[in-house]
Amino acid sequence: MGLELEIIHVxxxxxxxxxxxxxxxxxxxGRTYVLQGPNGSGKSTLFRTxxxxxxxxxxxxxxxxxxxxxxxxxxxxxRITLVLPRTGIFNTTVFKNVAYGLxxxxxxxxxxxxxxxxxxxxxxxxHKKWQRASELSSGETKRLGIxxxxxxxxxxxxxxxxxxxxxxANTAIIEDIILKMRQDRQAIILMITHDPAQAQxxxxxxxxxxxxxxxxx
Amino acid sequence: xxxxxxxxAAAFRLIVTLNPELWRIILLSLEVSGTALMLATVLxxxxxxxxxxxxxPLRGLVISxxxxxxxxxxxxxxxxxxLFLSRxxxxxxxxxxxxxxxxxxxxxxxxxxxxxxxxxAAIANVDPVIRQAAITLGATPIQESLAVVREARYSILAGVxxxxxxxxxxxxxxxxxxxxxxxxxxxxxxxxxxxxxxGNFELAIALGIILLTISFSITVAxxxxxxxxxxxxxxx
Ligand SMILES: Nc1ncnc2c1ncn2[C@@H]1O[C@H](COP(=O)(O)OP(=O)(O)O)[C@@H](O)[C@H]1O
Ligand SMILES: [Mg+2]
Numbered sequence: 001m002g003l004e005l006e007i008i009h010v011x012x013x014x015x016x017x018x019x020x021x022x023x024x025x026x027x028x029x030g031r032t033y034v035l036q037g038p039n040g041s042g043k044s045t046l047f048r049t050x051x052x053x054x055x056x057x058x059x060x061x062x063x064x065x066x067x068x069x070x071x072x073x074x075x076x077x078x079r080i081t082l083v084l085p086r087t088g089i090f091n092t093t094v095f096k097n098v099a100y101g102l103x104x105x106x107x108x109x110x111x112x113x114x115x116x117x118x119x120x121x122x123x124x125x126x127h128k129k130w131q132r133a134s135e136l137s138s139g140e141t142k143r144l145g146i147x148x149x150x151x152x153x154x155x156x157x158x159x160x161x162x163x164x165x166x167x168x169a170n171t172a173i174i175e176d177i178i179l180k181m182r183q184d185r186q187a188i189i190l191m192i193t194h195d196p197a198q199a200q201x202x203x204x205x206x207x208x209x210x211x212x213x214x215x216x217x
Numbered sequence: 218x219x220x221x222x223x224x225x226a227a228a229f230r231l232i233v234t235l236n237p238e239l240w241r242i243i244l245l246s247l248e249v250s251g252t253a254l255m256l257a258t259v260l261x262x263x264x265x266x267x268x269x270x271x272x273x274p275l276r277g278l279v280i281s282x283x284x285x286x287x288x289x290x291x292x293x294x295x296x297x298x299x300l301f302l303s304r305x306x307x308x309x310x311x312x313x314x315x316x317x318x319x320x321x322x323x324x325x326x327x328x329x330x331x332x333x334x335x336x337x338a339a340i341a342n343v344d345p346v347i348r349q350a351a352i353t354l355g356a357t358p359i360q361e362s363l364a365v366v367r368e369a370r371y372s373i374l375a376g377v378x379x380x381x382x383x384x385x386x387x388x389x390x391x392x393x394x395x396x397x398x399x400x401x402x403x404x405x406x407x408x409x410x411x412x413x414x415x416g417n418f419e420l421a422i423a424l425g426i427i428l429l430t431i432s433f434s435i436t437v438a439x440x441x442x443x444x445x446x447x448x449x450x451x452x453x
Binding site: 053 | 352353
């Protein structure tokens with residue numbers, strides 16, 4: 001059934017400003033959740049906490065596999081990923097960016113080559129493989145960020161505003177990528193958007209960030 | 218005027234005929250400065266990286282010291298090293314004074330703060346989102362640090378080039394600890410200084426032309442690496 005994810009009574013504040021306030025929610029395996037909410041409501045903070053990039057002040061983030069609770073270690077971190085809103089593309093070629101996650105896992109060269117090619121084709125960047133990533137447009141950069149995360153076959157796939165600040169053509173491509181991911185994978189997909197129509201198109205479950213909590217939209 | 222033209226003509230003859238003494242001096246310069254720079258990089262890059270990546274105690278103080286060291290006058294470095302290496306000095310027994318090794322040590326002392334300080338700045342300037350991206354892709358703490366250092370690689374190379382520029386051009390330190398012994402410790406800058414003093418211009422001019430060419434190449438390389446480093450984006 002794959003990974004399950006639950007956030008339990010999480011509190012998080014920055015400089016005394018409470019952002020997440022007793023936030024609890026259970027994410028079921030294989031579903032796609034789309035989170036909406038005003039700027040500054042804590043969506044990105046929630047995602048960073050779920051991705052184990054940041055610790056909460058109290059409460060916990062629980063990953064379970066077949067009912068068994070997993071330790072928040074490297075092995076678990078390597079089964080999940082978050083595509084950051086500012087993608088954090090490395091200053092190297094498109095290919096090496098996508099290969100990174102596989103390389104640090106010690107995947108063989110031949111397999112890296114094949115998997116990177118697949119991921120680049122999936123996001124429509126096959127022809128830009130040897131280009132420097134810094135030469136890509138902002139829409140292509142977003143797609144590269146998704147390919148780089150996709151290639152490691154994450155079981156929980158989080159995307160923080162994957163279509164913010166890009167044109168409609170690129171938005172359509174990215175929506176297609178996410179729809180395809182939904183069909184193909186057992187993964188839990190979580191994404192943030194400000195576009196209600198997009199949320200309808202992509203999500204199984206629509207959520208809202210309000211008063212530091214996740215509520216059904 | 219006549220003597221200047223003659224000097225240049227003789228200098229060009231030395232260069233195009235591959236005059237053996239000229240080449241020995243050039244090669245020793247490159248060997249001394251190259252080795253010094255390599256050592257300074259092997260020592261300075263880890264120091265710079267450590268300062269940029271870890272909250273070490275006395276970090277601010279060490280960074281200030283390194284920044285001060287960047288402006289260390291070569292003659293002063295040469296003088297102190299001389300005092301250490303001279304027969305009556307604490308390290309006199311090794312017998313390093315007036316050897317190429319002493320010159321390498323002197324230039325390493327000059328290049329180390331530059332490489333360490335500029336590596337630190339280069340790595341500290343990497344957008345924090347790079348480190349986060351590495352973590353989200355499954356990096357171990359070491360892989361995460363390596364990703365940040367790799368992101369800074371062109372700026373680090375620019376810093377190494379700045380170090381090379383400094384040691385290739387300096388004369389104060391190596392003339393004191395090297396002694397400008399013909400056929401043994403004579404390098405480009407010391408030869409220029411002494412031959413000019415003797416009114417022996419042709420060799421000095423030939424070396425001056427070569428030295429300028431090398432300095433120019435270093436500057437071009439530095440610019441090139443700086444530009445590549447700026448190519449880095451963190452996504453839009
Ligand atoms: N690292 C941080 N340090 C201080 N304040 C932060 C930090 N990250 C987020 N915040 C604050 O927390 C609030 C929620 O931010 P965020 O989670 O990014 O909201 P959203 O993604 O919903 O727009 C904002 O007011 C923001 O300024
Ligand atoms: Mg946000």
